[in-house]
Amino acid sequence: MNPVLAELHDKARAVLDPVHYDFFAGGVGDEVVLAENEAAFGRLALLPRVLRGKEISTDFPLMISPTAFHRLAHPDGELATARALSGTTLVSSMASTVPIADVVAAATGPVWFQLYVQPDMDVTEVLVRRAERAGCAALVVTVDSPVFGRHRRDIAHGFHDLPAGLTAENMRDLAGEALRNIEMSTAISWRHVDRIREMTALPLWVKGVLHPKDAVIALGHGVAGIVVSNHGGRQLDLVPAALDALPAVVDAVAGRVPVVLDGGVRGGGDIALALALGASAAGIGRPVLWGLAADGEQGVRRVLDVLRDEFLHVLALCGGELTRDMVVVRGVAGC
């Protein structure tokens, strides 16, 4: 792990209420997948190309994955995150503790809106309109959550509600109710994705695809992109590391839409490995929460700066290109 990220994580752990720290840090079940997401990067190595003699692009292929409840990490919450972007895309969670319009107004980079399809499609439509009106540039429908994950740390602490004074602000005044709970439902299907696509011109991504067949189905429903993700090890504790699921999805998609990878990205080298395996960009969840808890807007900015700097350095060392033939399994001779 990048040492600055490790330092910010340590500081976050020290300053956060242990209940809130565990909400952010924890995974589902035995937390096998939580650990695997990070470990998967350590099993791979890169074979750099040499003497390529070209300018290195300065594009930074990183986005901030949606995470709930930033005001549990810092009083400024999502406003601090949004102010720190300086060009990086923020996928703002439907479960933000600041209304999406205020997130976009504070943002120094593009903001996309993540949502869980609500079984009452009138509620879903109001959320889509809020995202449009706020100025979000895309919608990201999270598809890996037909039910809530069972997070043992939260259960042990009895943590299931936001403390007094904090609210999932986007859930206010929806279809006749002052405040709604976010619902998850096993009844959600591709038909709901179609409905959303019909109701808005915003590009529609799906997040939480692991099976290559689902990636192909998603293409048939007109998605603009796919996030390969296991929700940071917070949904099904039987799935592979997100990185290990990436190549098959990339092959199935065959360049038709961008594929983003999140889960376990903890350094610039991890971003490089994801790109070499065919991702267009990587996403980070927890590192942003650690930066936010440790030092608010400044902490998030440090996370983004250190990852940008490290990624561009790795890219230069690799000759400015990252392709799958450059990835080998560590500890195995290629013969």
Ligand SMILES: Cc1cc2nc3c(=O)[nH]c(=O)nc-3n(C[C@H](O)[C@H](O)[C@H](O)COP(=O)(O)O)c2cc1C
């Ligand atoms: C505390 C926490 C809250 C999250 N909330 C959401 C959410 O509201 N919507 C969503 O699609 N994913 C959510 N995720 C999953 C992240 O978008 C992302 O997939 C994951 O954090 C990536 O793994 P990483 O934390 O190892 O970088 C959450 C993750 C965490 C850790």
Ligand SMILES: O=C(O)C(=O)c1ccccc1
């Ligand atoms: O904790 C999560 O992973 C998550 O996705 C979520 C969703 C809704 C409310 C709070 C958290």
